[in-house]
Amino acid sequence: MIKKFDKKDEESGSGSNPFQHLEKSAVLQEARIFNETPINPRRCLHILTKIIYLLNQGEHFGTTEATEAFFAMTRLFQSNDQTLRRMCYLTIKEMANISEDVIIVTSSLTKDMTGKDDVYRGPAIRALCRITDTTMLQAIERYMKQAIVDKVPSVSSSALVSSLHMVKMSYDVVKRWVNEAQEAASSDNIMVQYHALGLLYHLRKNDRLAVTKMLNKFTKSGLKSPFAYCMLIRIASKLLDETEGGHDSPLFDFIESCLRNKNEMVVYEAASAIVHMPNCTARELAPAVSVLQLFCSSPKAALRYAAVRTLNKVAMKHPSAVTACNLDLENLITDSNRSIATLAITTLLKTGSESSVDRLMKQISSFVSEISDEFKVVVVQAISALCQKYPRKHSVMMNFLSNMLRDDGGFEYKRAIVDCIISIIEENPESKETGLAHLCEFIEDCEHTVLATKILHLLGKEGPRTPQPSKYIRFIFNRVVLESEAVRAAAVSALAKFGAQNDDLLPSVLVLMQRCMMDSDDEVRDRATFYMNVLQQKQKALNAAYIFNGLSVSIPGLEKSLHQYTLDPSEKPFDMKTVPLATTPITEQKTEIAPVATSKLPEKLAPSRQDIYQEQLAAIPEFQGLGPLFKSAEPVQLTEAETEYVVRCIKHTFSRHMVFQFDCTNTLNDQLLQKVLVQMEPSESYEVLHYLPAASLPYSQPGSCYTLVRLPDDDPTAVSCTFSCTMKYLVRDCDPNTGEPDDDGYDDEYVLEDLEVTVADHIQKVLKPNFGAAWEEVGDEFEKEETFALASVRTLDEAVKNIVSFLGMQPCERSDKVPENKNSHILFLAGVFRGGHDTLVRARLALADGVTMQVTVRSDEETVVDVILASVG
Amino acid sequence: MGLLDKLSGWLGLRKKEVNVLCLGLDNSGKTTIINQLKPANTPGQEVVPTIGFNIEKFKSSSLSFTVFDMSGQSRYRNLWEHYYKESHAIIFVIDSSDKLRMVVAKEELDTLLSHEDICSKKLPVLFFANKMDLHDAMSSVKVSQMLCLETIKDKPWHICASNAIEGEGLKEGVDWLQGNARAFIMLYYCHCVVK
């Protein structure tokens, strides 16, 4: 009982933090006693602590009040109490940017930094450098130079580190201290040497030659400080990376030689540097791995940890190198330090054989509850990787994951598990029902809205198509009763999908919907009312368009179009077809084993590349009236690399026009190009309407010119066309040094590569999460089918890739993934044809001496069907 | 003085600390003077222009002084006022050879004396007509005239000629200051106690 009481007391925080309920105004009032004579150091110290506490809590101090407190604090310099003085230094640093006239303490600080009392000198230097700006730096330069070479290590280190901070602000002044830093670099003190090296490096880091020289010098002369060695290793490996230096470089030799240093820290740094180098051969890797292997059996936990963590990281890239340490790793799986044990096991999971999986999983289950969330995430990531490698093990993994899901744990951890389960479901259809069941159980008691909504979305997508959809309804409806608004709204959407897919469930779904229409939240009621009305129509097409497959427009685009619509009121209803489509379709829930921490939620909806083009083009008067931008293609290079002029083209498709944007760069420093345009000769009845030249193209500054082309109205099937392109311009020769151009110039031209327009330029990708429903929705009015033989293609996978990239349509239902060892496959593609026509393609592929393909195309427009079939055949 | 001695004993004010502000234009010799006065002075030490202020301490026979030696450069002069409130005496240093800037010194002095934290207080003001050793230095009488010191009616003041480098004239000044500062802080603290 007593124990429990204690714990509660601790949690509530009462008594544990004396500063918890500080009031800024009261503290500032108290600070007036700084003005009293004589000074009471103990009380003043306490008040300064409070001020610093408040500042660090993020409390805002106005300039006037901060300045007043600061000046009162300056009076405390008359006290010789050591602790108080050092507290003043801290206060000065904290208030350096919020109080005015902080330079008032300059002389007092210079006095302390040059005084006899070593305890004051280092901290005084650090405080002084914080209040000194470039204009004042000259005044203290002399003292800084002296301090850098001071024989007291703490003084020298403080001066070096402060100089390092000031490099950002006053590079030119600090650069003059390089000789002093050089001298400090030969200090006997390991910290001074390290800090001196740091300063020297930062003064030179933008000058590769100087860095190389410095490395040469120190690697030859050798250093005393292991910290400095570690830094040299980092500098050397960065330089190697930047210069793409081969491993025969002396820098690599240096790093390798550090593997034999007598200090373990240096040895580890060198091993870690080698192991992380790109393109390391097995031979180069071997010595590094073997020192890590040695560390695995070190009595020092820190070394074992460092070694196993590094091996864990490289296990995916160099599995065979790490396999050499398997025996040592095996010994670590029972390590009393759980972090080490976890890393050892997950490393073995990454490198081990399928047969060892069960044993390792059992081992890790025995202590998974004892490790921290961060390491649990490492375990989940290892499992995720394992599932991709050994799909047959998914049931073991699923079991393990579901147990983990029941444990306590934070958001990142739970998210990693949920993502992992979802990816297993997607990779292995036979695991779908078990996986969904685990997730259903999880959302019964899930405090993370993001995860609950994500799972509900998945249930809505997958549940209706399982053999027994009815069993999910209860789980979903429970959410409507028990959860927050966001979760309730997601649950309503999921319910609607069950009603739309399964006729026998429809009556009960409608009853539940009815109840949701009385929800206290607007969004939930709106969704319920909307779905209720759609469902009651009992029309497949409506269900497909409004329940299964959501909007495929660009959200920022929709926002802009709606805003525009409200600006000039009209009788005409708002037309969804005028809204640009989303360019990066919301990918199906594919789980990447990305490091969890980097994918922060919630993400802000950034404008896509196409939204940006839309805006840029709309700003050009000549292109107004073309309507919304339908599609922007990936850039195509029209010149070889390293030619006089570099030109690439981005094709922008509008409903009846195309705009070709040519991004040109002039790489000749003795030429200024003017009136630059790209002349285009079409092979078909495409009509060039207008050229918009780039006014001038100085050396190395990219510029764009445009060509506007009308698509042939009379022949809608003419979707492909080849343009021969020639860049035309006026050259003015100029002085390469000054860039000053001659007065007059001459016309010249430059032939570019041909540019192709293909069917893919007329189709925008759109994801249909439920392809079957969309297929029904479009209907078979204009369905056409043809069979082709793809003689030159050897595998189904290759065929699928080719079709997808040729048509530029979006694969749905993950049908772009061909299961192994199958000799037939169906590919589902969805897109919108220029003009806003929904278009669907179903391609049945069979492998038999080449690939045979039966293509079925549906669209709401007959010509579109013809265009697509014509372009395939 | 008998009464005051007793009173000070009663108030616990023996060896009272006195806060002195040392003001004046830059290069007038403030730092040099204070260096002369402090106990561990190492003569011949190079004096560099003060940025902001320095705090120094020295004792006379009955008082211990804490001096705020302020920077006299124009950009710092407006910061003096932050230290007016809590000071018990002022030392104002003038370079008697700097005729050109005498008007500037007078202007600063007038601003100081009319400041709300100073004007109502009867704190003693000691003037050093410094650098008297220089051949073109004006006499302390002349300096006093140029600064119109006779118009200061509500504060005890005193001027003495000094040579800070040799330390001449400083003792006279400090002796005067000691007596007057003592009187001032007696009043000052009695006032505080009564309040």
Ligand SMILES: Nc1nc2c(ncn2[C@@H]2O[C@H](COP(=O)(O)OP(=O)(O)O)[C@@H](O)[C@H]2O)c(=O)[nH]1
């Ligand atoms: N000849 C002479 N020079 C002085 C005297 N007092 C100060 N100095 C010099 O005047 C310069 C400025 O002195 P300093 O104490 O820094 O003046 P501050 O700016 O008022 O603190 C220094 O070069 C001193 O050596 C003095 O009485 N006679």
Ligand SMILES: [Mg+2]
């Ligand atoms: Mg000075």
